[in-house]
Amino acid sequence: MTGWVDHLVIAPVVLPLLAGTLLILLGERRRALRAGIAVASAVALLVIATLLVSLADGAGHEVRVYRLGNWPSVFAIVLVLDRLSAMMVALVAVLGLAAMVFSLARWQGAGAHFHPLLQFQLMGLNGAFLTGDLFNLFVFFEVMLAASYGLAMHGSGPARVRAGLHYIAVNLVAALLFLVGVSVLYGVGGTLSMADLSARMGAIPAEDRALVEAGAAILGVAFLIKAAMWPVGFWLPGTYAAASAPSAAILSILSKVGICVVLRLWLMLFGDDAAGSAGFxxxxxxxxxLATIAFGSIAVLATQDLARLAGASVLVSSGTLLAAIGAGLPGVTAGALYYLVSSVLAIGAFFLLVELVERGREVGADVLAVTREAFGTRRDDDDPEDMPAVDAPIPGAMVVLGGAFLCCALLLAGLPPLSGFLAKLAILAPLLAAAQGGLPPLTWLVLAALILSGLATLVAMLRAGIEAFWTSPPVSPPRVAALEAGPIAALLALAAGLTIMGGPVMRYTSEAAASLHAPRGYIEAVLPPEGVTVEEVP
Amino acid sequence: MELIVALGIGVLTGSGVWLLLRPRTFQVIIGLSLLSYAVNLFIFSTGGLKTGQPPILPPGGEGNLLEYADPLPQALVLTAIVISFATTALFLVVLLAARGLTGTDHVDGRERER
Structure with a gap:
């Protein structure tokens, strides 16, 4: 501990905690003050996150460890800042700020305690990304989930509560599985610190190996439920579609927590050092x-509702990430991390956008239209004299929304010129390069799945876009406040920036992936070599 | 003692899973509670089952890991109890809200059509 820079690592957890507590104490009155505190906290979080990214990317200090209470390494509960966690904290800050500003226009008043819940959500997310301790991860997971229950049901109503009931039940079961997995790992490994556990993996006797693998698999299922992998991801589209727009935007990064934890833990526990269990x-x-991509693609094509379309594209992006991570190649993981950033920005923007597009439309118009299309019936109002003149001016708001929709479609389907295309290329190119002399069948499958899921997303987005903007335009142009259009524009601008700055970002994700695949640096940072004690567990 | 604890965990888990898969929200919440009891017992048992052993080694004395109750799983159980209690309470509130909003205690918010 040498100065304030070292303490910066814990700020993303402490700051939202304090802001959230303050917001609860302030009560529901004094709107302006509350909004001010919430936004100030989110902006400060963004600044801190940017600093953390530059710290993590700086030379010589690849992994920063913050020991709570400055206990010795073996006892301490640690927060660990490396490239992956810094990147994810920054992503959380960006998405949190966007959702918060969006909510100021309208949604913050739809129910009680929106701002405190969002702050605790940010705290839980940041903590889950930063922690280096399995049990602490559980605690942050629960903080994050408890806040997300509130956010998912923000605004109330039968649809939200019904979806929320399923969401909570599924996540409670996942939390129990998490506990079982953690305690099995503790029982065999004798430690809860991820770094220590990883260091001990090689020394675990052969007869206990099956137990470790079982524990890790149960733990993995808990994270994969969160990541919505098929067949444990059926809860996702319904819950996200029912949630209010800013909540859905911030919830969409929750599924990425599961993926990041799987990525980190899997590489740490079952890396090359794990003797007999390597690559388990x-x-x-x-x-x-692959199954998730297939299910997500079908869901994308089958859905008739924009919000469910956004939910289904979360499934596609989860599936893509899992398939890419499962390849276990540093190059592919680097591409996957780039894809992760791009898809989080795109899906966040899309969830916010959906609500604005839906706002001016008659309820159920899109469902009716698709049904009509399917049965080939004409609408009654298709008489030529009723049709609006072709040169009728398009409302300005619709132009903005249409442009944003186009950007989202390009990003999600992975078409040039935006970052979605680069991301898919960054996953596919190393995958092809790694397979010298004949592709293994699984690589072919990943290749096909990635390209076909892009096609499915494109078809679905085109159909939804034509329906929303051309065939059944809103009865009255939606009122869009600058506070609502701004965050969407900012998220899409960041995605565009990701394309322009493709080189530096790819270098960052490559280095992040390289250090994830060689966790020695992480372990040595958490457990300084002289302090490494690999004693046998009784 | 191992057998009793193992059977206890097994029976609690079995009943919990069965109740969890039932269609009424009340059955689901009881199932979740039973499951969380089972998991708490399971965490507790990972420290090894010992009777009459101190969790802290005597000061100055030679420690022997065989005559020592691991305190960490007990601390974990405490945390797990608190968290699962809180989330179950939250689930109860949502359950009541769902009952009020949909008029039924079916988990899907509507009765199955017969």
């Missing part, structure tokens, strides 16, 4: 990812 579960991740 890799094929499962890849197969699960």
């Amino acid at each position: 579960g890799g094929p499962w991740l890849m197969a699960g990812g």
Whole structure:
């Protein structure tokens, strides 16, 4: 501990905690003050996150460890800042700020305690990304989930509560599985610190190996439920579609927590140092990812509702990430991390956008239209004299929304010129390069799945876009406040920036992936070599 | 003692899973509670089952890991109890809200059509 820079690592957890507590104490009155505190906290979080990214990317200090209470390494509960966690904290800050500003226009008043819940959500997310301790991860997971229950049901109403009931039940079961997995790992490994556990993996006797693998698999299922892998991801589209727009935007990063934790823990526990268990579960991740892509693509095509379309595209992006991670190649993981950033920005923007587009439309118009299309019936109002003149001016708001929709479609389907295309290329190119002399069948499958899921997303987005903007335009142009259009524009601008700054970002994700695949640096930072004690567990 | 604890965990888990899969929200919440009891017992048992052993080694004395109750799983159980209690309470509130809003205690918010 040498100065304030070292303490910066814990700020993303402490700051939202304080802001959230203050917001609860302030009560529901004094709107302006509350909004001011919430936005100030989110902006400060963004600044801190940017600083953390530059710290993590700086030379010589690749992994920063913050020991709570400055206990010695073996006892301490640690927060660990490396490239992956810094990147995710920054992403959380960006998405949090966007959702918060969006909510100021309208949604913050739809129910009680929106701002405190959002702050605790940010705290839980940041903590889950930063922690280096399995049990602490559980606690942050629960903070994050408890806040997300509130956010998912923000605004109330039968649809939200019904979806929320399923969401909570599924996540409570996942939390119990998490506990079982953690305690099995503790029982065999004798530690809860991820770094220590990883260091001990090689020394675990052969007869206990099956137990460790079982524990890790149960733990993995808990994270994969969160990541919505098929067949444990059925809860996702319904819950996200029912949630209010800013909540859905911030919820969409929750599924990425599961993926990041799987990525980190899998590489740490079952990396090359794990003797007999090296690479355990890799094929499962890849197969699960492929199944998720297939299910997500079908869901994208089958849906008739914009919000569900956004939910289904979360499934596609989860599947893509899992399949790419399961390959276990540093190059592919680097591409996957780039894809993760791009898809989080795109899906966040899309969830916000959906609500604005839906706002001016008659309820159920899109469902009716698709049904009509399917049965080939004409609408009654298709008489030529009723049709609006072709040169009728398009409302300005619709132009903005249409442009944003186009950007989202390009990003999600992975078409040039935006970052979605680069991301898919960054996953596919190393995958092809790694397979010298004949592609293994699984690689072919990943290749096909990635390209076909892009096609499915494109078809679905085109159909939804034509329906929303051309065939059944809103009865009255939606009123869009600058506070609502701004965050969407900012998220899409960041995605565009990701394309322009493709080189530096790819370098960052490559280095992040390289250090994830060689966790020695992480372990040595958490447990300084002289302090490494690998004693046998009784 | 191992057998009793193992059977206890097994029976609690079995009943919990069965109740969890039932269609009424009340059955689901009881199932979740039973499951969380089972998991708490399971965490507790990972420290090894010992009777009459101190969790802290005597000061100055030679420690022996065989005559020592691991305190960490007990601390974990405490945390797990608190968290699962709180989330179950939250689930109860949502359950009541769902009952009020949909008029039924079916988990899907509507009765199955017969």
